[in-house]
Amino acid sequence: MAFCSPSLTDGDLEFYMRLPNPNYNYNQQLTDSDYVFVVNETNLPVVLLLGWAGCQDKYLAKYSAIYEDKGLITIRYTAPINCLFWKRHEMKNLGEKLVKLLLELNFENHPIIVHLFSNGGAFLYQHLSMALKKTEKPVQITGVIFDSAPGERRVRTMFKAISAIIGGNIFYNISMSLIMTIFICTIWLFETVTIKFNSGKTLPSDPIGNLKDETFLWPQHFIYSKADELIPYTDIEKFAEERKKRGVDVTELCFEDSPHVKHFSWYKEEYTNSVISFLKKCLSLKSNFYKTADTKK
Missing domain, CATH: 3.40.50.1820 (Alpha/Beta hydrolase fold, catalytic domain)
Known part of the structure; x- marks a missing residue:
């Protein structure tokens, strides 16, 4: 090839x-x-x-x-x-x-x-x-x-996905995965509130809802x-x-x-x-x- x-x-x-x-x-x-x-x-x-x-x-x-x-x-x-x-x-x-x-x-x-x-x-x-x-x-x-x-989209799924990506030491993995999950969920919440109040349309980052x-x-x-x-x-x-x-x-x-x-x-x-x-x-x-x-x- x-x-x-x-x-x-x-x-x-x-x-x-x-x-x-x-x-x-x-x-x-x-x-x-x-x-x-x-x-x-x-x-x-x-x-x-x-x-x-x-x-x-x-x-x-x-x-x-x-x-x-x-x-x-x-x-x-x-x-x-x-x-x-x-x-x-x-x-x-x-x-x-x-x-x-x-x-x-x-x-x-x-x-x-x-x-x-x-x-x-x-x-x-x-x-x-x-x-x-x-x-x-x-x-x-x-x-x-x-x-x-x-x-x-689920919080548990997000945590597991981030954990799989980070890998490494279990204590470092859990702490960093938790921090990133909280951060990303905060973004999700902001997106949800903003989009629902502005247009009521499906979230742009929701594959199932859109596809x-x-x-x-x-x-x-x-x-x-x-x-x-x-x-x-x-x-x-x-x-x-x-x-x-x-x-x-x-x-x-x-x-x-x-x-x-x-x-x-x-x-x-x-x-x-x-x-x-x-x-x-x-x-x-x-x-x-x-x-x-x-x-x-």
Whole structure:
């Protein structure tokens, strides 16, 4: 595979991208019935992977390898922690930059699959979706994969997420996690009061509240676990049901015992089959999913 080193767009958008080997033989997939899907070699599918809060690229790269092994283009990006927690107003700008990046790379005519992880990835996707509504040149999103997301905003969930990111000595971890949780909850409270009094609209940093009403109708695939201690599986199932009611083609893969964002490491073969099957379905559908519930009526 040809590797593109970390790049900077507009000064602060660092991403990793892999392009397939120019000599990759796409016909070789025809010998493997589990992974057969037809691609246009002129406009190869692009998989945009959005990492969880605090995700290191070496971990996200394990997921992108699923698609790279099939000769697809991958882009990996994780929003900075400060943008996800206390500078959330900057997420809007990141969503717009991701759309700009796809256009600058001339990927507007390529089918694009978004593969996101946890609420960090869902929050970023929320702003990507908002940016797509305003772009003059459509980007051909054909499907979205939700891994361990989305979940309701909870203080307990926030504390556990921060604790996992900080790591280290248990006493230092607990004290710092508690301080940061209190600080972020104070910001949440301020946002809640300000927005509710001014407009009464859904909070901009609430992925479930915003994404359940997303107007784009491309297929969505949910991968989650009943053993997830960070985001309850009932949150995801409730969200998936809401999307079904809006006419979205929804599929789900639920595990019994895998931890948060570790379904792939626990069930590699089943996970891989699931995402490739979803990708195959999205590429085979002839419908243009770059339309909204409003235009469908």
